[in-house]
Amino acid sequence: MKTDRIIARSQRPAGKTILAFAILISMYEVSPGAAQSCSTTGVAVQVLGSGGPELQDKRASSSYLIWDHGTARVLVDAGGGSALRFGESGAQMTQLDVVLFSHFHIDHSGDFPALVFSSWFEERERPLPVYGPPGNDFMPSTREFVRDLFSDPHGAWRYLSELVEPGTKGSYTLEPHNVVAGSKPLLVFRNSDMAVYAVRVIHGGFPALAWRVDMGGKRMVFSGDTNGEGDGLTQLALDADLFVAHNAIQEGATGVERRLHMPPSVIGMIAANAHVKQLILSHRMLRTLGRENETQAEIHRQFSGPIVFAKDLDCFPVF
Numbered sequence: 001m002k003t004d005r006i007i008a009r010s011q012r013p014a015g016k017t018i019l020a021f022a023i024l025i026s027m028y029e030v031s032p033g034a035a036q037s038c039s040t041t042g043v044a045v046q047v048l049g050s051g052g053p054e055l056q057d058k059r060a061s062s063s064y065l066i067w068d069h070g071t072a073r074v075l076v077d078a079g080g081g082s083a084l085r086f087g088e089s090g091a092q093m094t095q096l097d098v099v100l101f102s103h104f105h106i107d108h109s110g111d112f113p114a115l116v117f118s119s120w121f122e123e124r125e126r127p128l129p130v131y132g133p134p135g136n137d138f139m140p141s142t143r144e145f146v147r148d149l150f151s152d153p154h155g156a157w158r159y160l161s162e163l164v165e166p167g168t169k170g171s172y173t174l175e176p177h178n179v180v181a182g183s184k185p186l187l188v189f190r191n192s193d194m195a196v197y198a199v200r201v202i203h204g205g206f207p208a209l210a211w212r213v214d215m216g217g218k219r220m221v222f223s224g225d226t227n228g229e230g231d232g233l234t235q236l237a238l239d240a241d242l243f244v245a246h247n248a249i250q251e252g253a254t255g256v257e258r259r260l261h262m263p264p265s266v267i268g269m270i271a272a273n274a275h276v277k278q279l280i281l282s283h284r285m286l287r288t289l290g291r292e293n294e295t296q297a298e299i300h301r302q303f304s305g306p307i308v309f310a311k312d313l314d315c316f317p318v319f
Contacts, residue, residue: 038089038315040070043216045242045280045318048085049077050310052248052285053107059312060085061107062283064222064244066213067091067315073194074213075099075115076222079107083114085312093119093128098189098196101132102224103208104139113149113157116174120160127173131188131196133207134178141207146176181209183232199236201226204260212236218318220244221276225283228262228270237274241318244310245271246283250291251298257287268299279303282310 038044044067051059061079065072065086072091077100093115102108119128135141140148148154152161162171179188181198189196197212203225210233212221221237223245237243248261262270271279281295288295296307308316 038065038067038070039317043068043218043220043318044315045220045244046072046089046315047244047280047282047310047312048089049079049082050282050284050312050314051079051081051107052283053080053105054286057286057289061110062102062224062246063108063111064282065089065091066215066220068215071095073097073215074196076211076213077102077108077224078110078112078115080110081312083111083118086111086115087118088313092122094122094124096128097191097194099128099130100196100198100211100213100222101130101142101145101209102211102222103133103203103206104142104145105206105225108225109145116150116163117157117160119172124172127175129189130174130176131179131198132176133200133209134180136205136207139206141178143176143178146174150174179209183230183235185212185232185236197236199232201233202229203227204256210236212240216318218242220318223262223270225260226262227259228266234270234274237270237276240274240276242278242280242316243271243274243276244280244282247281247288247295247309248283248285250288251294253287264295264298265301268302271299271303271305276303277305278316279305279307280310280316281307284309 038046046065048063049060051057060081062077063079063082064076066074072095132142149156150160150164152158163174179198181200185197188198195214198209201208201210210224219240220242221240245267249257251263
């Protein structure tokens with residue numbers, strides 16, 4: 001059992017408290033609430049977190065799941081609160097084929113350690129690839145992010161270091177990869193029935209990526225946080241069946257807000273130029289809540305397709 005491995009790694013004095021905690025957890029049987037998983041047929045995107053970094057609106061921060069015939073296969077971002085939503089969705093960490101990060105602001109990555117720890121109790125055995133941007137003076141690279149969380153001797157949660165040590169008997173390995181992408185879609189990951197592409201997007205001075213997942217003949221695109229500059233996101237989203245765009249600022253925003261995020265008019269322009277079939281607006285902050293009519297009208301100046309304002313645990317079948 002995973003608890004046995006925790007015991008094995010807890011012989012050092014610093015691990016005694018953690019050991020007691022792990023054993024206490026294993027003694028209790030949790031009765032989860034009703035699962036809110038997506039349809040068991042076809043491909044679907046579920047919004048785990050539709051909010052931003054503010055806690056007052058009581059929504060989880062950015063995170064998305066791609067379901068394939070009832071199996072959760074791709075996780076995009078893991079902002080605060082998303083681990084709870086992940087559990088409520090009925091997903092399991094053992095199911096995931098890959099984790100994708102748009103960038104490493106807390107509201108996109110803060111719950112990753114909680115998700116990883118939960119995987120110990122699900123007996124995951126196969127490696128878990130993790131892809132995200134390279135680092136700079138403001139942010140760690142994807143490899144640094146995983147190492148700084150879990151690796152010996154200095155990781156914040158180094159008692160889980162087996163996860164980043166290849167070849168450790170009886171546990172799986174996190175496989176972090178830095179993705180150096182440009183303005184043209186870059187193939188990052190492929191398996192028998194899935195292909196994942198990335199482009200670099202502009203999010204102020206922070207390394208950031210937008211993602212596209214092709215699965216089951218469907219194309220799903222996630223903008224992440226970006227101010228919309230350049231044509232990379234439009235190329236990535238070309239003919240997308242579903243486009244999840246972040247609606248973090250209102251029309252007319254200026255200064256730092258505008259350098260980090262795209263207003264509704266830019267979302268509408270990209271969606272129209274890319275000929276996307278359905279637009280989902282997520283990562284909605286307090287400054288955009290209550291502006292739905294204004295936002296929709298601005299987007300519809302250029303994009304005539306359907307628009308949905310996402311809520312936590314909303315599920316969108318991809319037709």
